Amino acid sequence: MVLRKVYTLVFVRKENQILLGYKKRGFGMNKWNGFGGKVEPNESILDAAIRELNEECGLTVETTDLKNLAHLEFTFTGEPVMMDCRVFSTNIFNGTPIETEEMLPRWFQIDQLPFDNMWPDDRIWFPYMFKNKLFYGKFNFNGVDTILNYKIRELESMEEYYNEKGD
Numbered sequence: 001m002v003l004r005k006v007y008t009l010v011f012v013r014k015e016n017q018i019l020l021g022y023k024k025r026g027f028g029m030n031k032w033n034g035f036g037g038k039v040e041p042n043e044s045i046l047d048a049a050i051r052e053l054n055e056e057c058g059l060t061v062e063t064t065d066l067k068n069l070a071h072l073e074f075t076f077t078g079e080p081v082m083m084d085c086r087v088f089s090t091n092i093f094n095g096t097p098i099e100t101e102e103m104l105p106r107w108f109q110i111d112q113l114p115f116d117n118m119w120p121d122d123r124i125w126f127p128y129m130f131k132n133k134l135f136y137g138k139f140n141f142n143g144v145d146t147i148l149n150y151k152i153r154e155l156e157s158m159e160e161y162y163n164e165k166g167d
């Protein structure tokens, strides 16, 4: 049986730039990524997204300014856990990004992303995000560097997707 754990992942955008954080510890250490983490018990996914963004780089956002653009599922050979990752973006935020215990934030031009130091799936699905698509992706990994197989498909609406899925 596979245990499902829900995570958030938030991308902050500004004109042609995207804010990434260099993960200083834990899962995904030494990779650039958006900001996010586990949804705590009794916490809504949106509240978790806002909390993790603030804890990891000091920015604040309003619930209504977060756009849910993707649902990603990650599995790793030999691991009984499926990471169910809800991806959000926003270009409305308060504050200036600051380094925290977990992340070192930096703005990148969207055509100059450090893909060699990011999760390998990002090369596959970032283009969907930059085209403002809604999408579902499922990636099966062997270790943390090799994608064994994946599926990705565009969605008409995230709401419809979650209703059909029964979430």
Ligand SMILES: COc1nc(N)nc2c1ncn2[C@H]1C[C@H](O)[C@@H](COP(=O)(O)OP(=O)(O)OP(=O)(O)O)O1
Pocket: 007, 008, 009, 010, 026, 027, 028, 033, 034, 035, 036, 037, 038, 039, 074, 083, 085, 119, 120, 121, 122
């Ligand atoms: C496998 O491919 C992945 N790609 C991308 N882009 N992001 C991923 C991938 N796998 C996981 N993530 C994201 C999902 C979350 O945003 C973080 C992992 O969260 P973390 O383990 O750091 O959760 P926290 O609650 O912050 O953990 P601790 O406070 O216990 O350190 O990575």
